[in-house]
Amino acid sequence: MPALWIAHVTVTDEEAYGKYAKLAGPAIAKHGGRFLARAGRYVQLEGKERPRNVVAMFDSVEAAEACYHSAEYQEALSHARDASERELLIVETTE
Numbered sequence: 001m002p003a004l005w006i007a008h009v010t011v012t013d014e015e016a017y018g019k020y021a022k023l024a025g026p027a028i029a030k031h032g033g034r035f036l037a038r039a040g041r042y043v044q045l046e047g048k049e050r051p052r053n054v055v056a057m058f059d060s061v062e063a064a065e066a067c068y069h070s071a072e073y074q075e076a077l078s079h080a081r082d083a084s085e086r087e088l089l090i091v092e093t094t095e
Helices: 014-030 061-069 071-080
Strands: 003-011 034-038 052-058 084-092
Touching (some): 003 061, 014 071, 061 084
Antiparallel strands (some): 003 084, 034 052
């Protein structure tokens, strides 16, 4: 079943996070991910507000998780760790 990769992010260092974004997009695409939402308009109804929200779809939970653990994505993530506060989860869809 397909899965959604959902990230909620507050960027604290734009320059470093820009390096993450430049590398993360190709890493996600390499693993079959495609962006459904990327830092678009949002309405916060509950919980902690994060002004950058990203949703990508993968063929499966396993594909999304493999992307996360890949060398390419981990290289990208090395730029985001000290440049943002973030939550990331993978959710299997029902369709």
